[in-house]
Amino acid sequence: MEYAYLGPEGTFTETALHYALSRFSPSPNATCVPYATVPAALDAVRRAERAAAMVPMENSRKGVVPATLEGLTVGGDLHIVAEVVVPVTFALLAAPGVGLDGIGRVLSHPHALAQCAGWLRRNVPGARLEPAHSTAGAARDVVVADDPSCAAIAAPAVADQYGMRVLAQDIGDDENAVTRFVMVRRAGVPPARTGRDRTSLLVSVGDRTPAALPGILSVFSTGRVNLTWVQAWPTGTRLGTYRFFVDVDGHIDDQPVSRAVAALFDIGAEARFLGSYPRGLAAERAQRPDRVSSPHRPHPHRQEGHALSTEQPVPGTAQDRIVQLGLGFWPAKVLLTAVELGLYSDLAEHGPADAATLGKRLGLHPRGARDFFDCQVALGLLEREDGVYRNTPDSAAFLDRAQDTYIGGLLEVAQELWYRSWGNLTEALRTGAPQNNLGGADGNPFAALYADPELTSRFQKAMTGGSLAASQALAAKFSWSKYSTVADIGCSEGILLSTVLAAHPHLTGIGFDLPAVEPTFEETVRRSRPDGRMAFTAGNFLTDKLPSAEVVVFGRVLHDWDLDVKRMLLEKAYQALPDGGTVVVYESMIDDDRRTNTFGLLTSLHMLLESPGGFDYTGADCMGWMTEAGFNQCSAQPLDGPVSMVIGHK
Known part of the structure; x- marks a missing residue:
């Protein structure tokens, strides 16, 4: 893997990068590539030429580094995944044979010049101060200039690299000065929580x-x-x-x-989310690494005094990234199989266990059990201490069937039904035909799903699992205070209404769905106890009028259908709303440029496999259809992860 940093070799940024890689990188042959400027290093990550970049963020004496902040404001494609705080020690370096009294020019990074300003005024008062892109770059420029009146401020160890003389050490005005560096990679899932x-x-x-x-x-x-x-x-x-x-x-x-x-x-x-990451990794006082890696000299990271870090590694680029993408079904099947086996529910019910005990409880052969459990640990789904496995807080909350927050129903359906459908993606792309094996001649799976009570129950639980986080976000982000009634169209088990009504006691809600859904909806009513404010109305939104309410919500509904049905449903919503009413549509919407919301694009392919005409769409598409239906002041807003909502007013 190759990593960018603000160069040249010998900068404090390089020190920060080596320290971070010793903590995070699983590769023994990581290569560190210097760049002349911060924007150049960040652009290399944007173009996927480098796995990540280490850049300076701020200094305790002189504040922020403008180039880094400016780089993070451009687009939304970079996330911070680690930070390193490096104590900085400055020395004045010059060519061999040059004395302090001969210095007429001093080059360095502006922050370094500012941090040594007091020493410079006292010791070389007549010297002209000239900014450089980095401290090590200043040293290199002095060597190239071959001017005996030039000196550079840099780390002391840089003198050996460039054959320079140390004229003075510890020249900084604040011996406690530090610089905060951040490691930046392309946007993705943030590192797992560490508690710090x-x-x-x-x-x-x-x-x-x-x-x-x-x-x-x-x-x-x-x-x-x-x-x-x-x-x-x-x-x-x-x-x-x-x-x-x-x-x-x-x-x-x-x-x-x-x-x-x-x-x-x-x-x-x-x-805009810029990253969640372990805070305050403190490197030792900056020294020149004794094993600098360059594009031509791979850097063999040593693991001195500790085992290889268990923090989430920075993902690779090029071959590594492509291979990991192609084998992405490996970790997916590890999770889906664990849900099918009831691993997390077993640990919640029967308690932590070692590999042998846990394997017997689940009926697993000893040959693969330990690897299977340790994969769960590596994926952040289980914890292991002294050979004993237990759920992580997230697994306990979301993957234990006994919890109201269980989202595994979605994964159960994925394991049983969707995984097979995705195996036929090539056929779907060639024919345009769904591959779900549930529908009739038209490929529509809903008639078959709702004709079987067991399939109905499992499918509703899957929809609940996929909607829990979005429901919580919608309850928090939409301005409910000026409305009193809400109708959830295609309500499934009623997770949206129960969540919104619990957060906003002044609201009453109607769930509208096929009659087969009513038993699971009523079970949600019994559990959530909304004091008579939550009711079910049976109907078919394709053929019946929608119930009247001040807010009509379509949650993960429109993408199941072709364009004509999408438009028809929005027209029905307009008819059901009073003047001043609002329609809310939420889905894993594709970004308008169709480049970055991978999950939204994959969901659209999922609709190809699972429905005869469904597809996902952009926020701009949805606002256009709303406008056609008569809505105005339409707007789009992120909800949770890849899910966004589009709002239209009547």
Whole structure:
């Protein structure tokens, strides 16, 4: 794997990169490639030429590094996955034979020049200070210039690299100065929670900066989320308008953090996720690595004093990335099989166990059991201590069948039905025909699903599992206060209504779906106890009128159908709403440029396999259909992960 950093060799950034790789990289032959500027290093990651880039973020004395912040504002395709804090020690370097009294020019990075300003005024008061892209680059430039009046400020160890003389050491004005570096990769799933995490956001407030900033601060204060860093950054559109880089303690998967992010949307702000990652990895005082890797010299990372880190590695590029993508069904089957076997439910019911005991409880052959359980550990689904396996907090919450938050129903259907359908993707692409083996001649699976009570129950649980997070996000992000009634069209077990009504006691809700769904819906009513505010209405949204309400919601419904049906359903929603009413559509919507929401695109292929005419779509597509139906002031907004909602007003 190849990693970019702000070069040349010998920079503090390289020190930070080597330290991070010793902690995170599983590869013994990682290659570190220097780049002349921060934008060049970040662009190499964007183009997938490098697995990740290490760049400086801020210095304890002189603040932020503008090039890094500017690089993170461009697009939404980069995430921070690690941070390293490096103590910095500066020395004044010059050519051999040059003395301090002969120095007329001093080159270095602007932060280094500023951090040594006091020493320079006292010892070389007449020297001209000249900025460079990096400290090591300044040393190299001095050597190339071959000017005896030139000196550079850099790490002491750089002198050996370039054959220079150390004129003075420890010249920094603050012996406790540190620089924070961040490792950045292409956007993806963040590293798993460690309990010592930081989440970075870019919050936009449009033209309402003075009024909105107190609201942003209040969101985190009210949510008891520790705000550790705020940095204003110009929008570039008009003087006095800003975006805000924000760091908070915690992981995006921690409820206080995710709720705070959702609350930002409620006050009209937009929050772009920049990463959740382990905070404050402290490297030793910067020294020149004794084993620098270059594009021509692979760097053999040593694991001194500890085993190879169990933190999530930074993913590779090129061959590694392609192979991992092609074999992505391996970890998928490990999870799906564990759900089928009831592994997580067994651990919840019968308690932690060693491999032999757990294998016997599940009826597994000893040959593969240990590898199977350790794969769960490597994937972050189980914990193991002293040979004993137990659920992680996430597995206990979401993969134990006894929990109301169980999402495994979706995975059970994936294991039993969808995995086989995806095996026929080639046939579907060649013929355009669904491959689900459930429908009749038209390939529509719903008649078969709802004719079998057992299939109906399992399918409803799958829909609940796939909608839980989106329902929670919709309850938090949509402005429910000005409405009193809501109808969920294609309500399934009723997870959306139960979640929204629990969060907003002033609401009443109607679930509208086929008669076969009513028993599972009523079970949700019994569990959630919404005090008579949640009722079921049987009907077929293809042939019947929709129930009247002030808000009509289509959750993962429109993508099942062809374009004509999509338009018809939105027209029916318009007819069912009073003036001032609102339609809400949420799906794993494809991004408008059809480049980045991979899950949305894959979901559309899933519709190819599972339905005769269904397909997923972009937010712009949906807003266009809403406008055709008569809705106005249409807008799109992210909900949870790949899921977005589109809102239209009557």
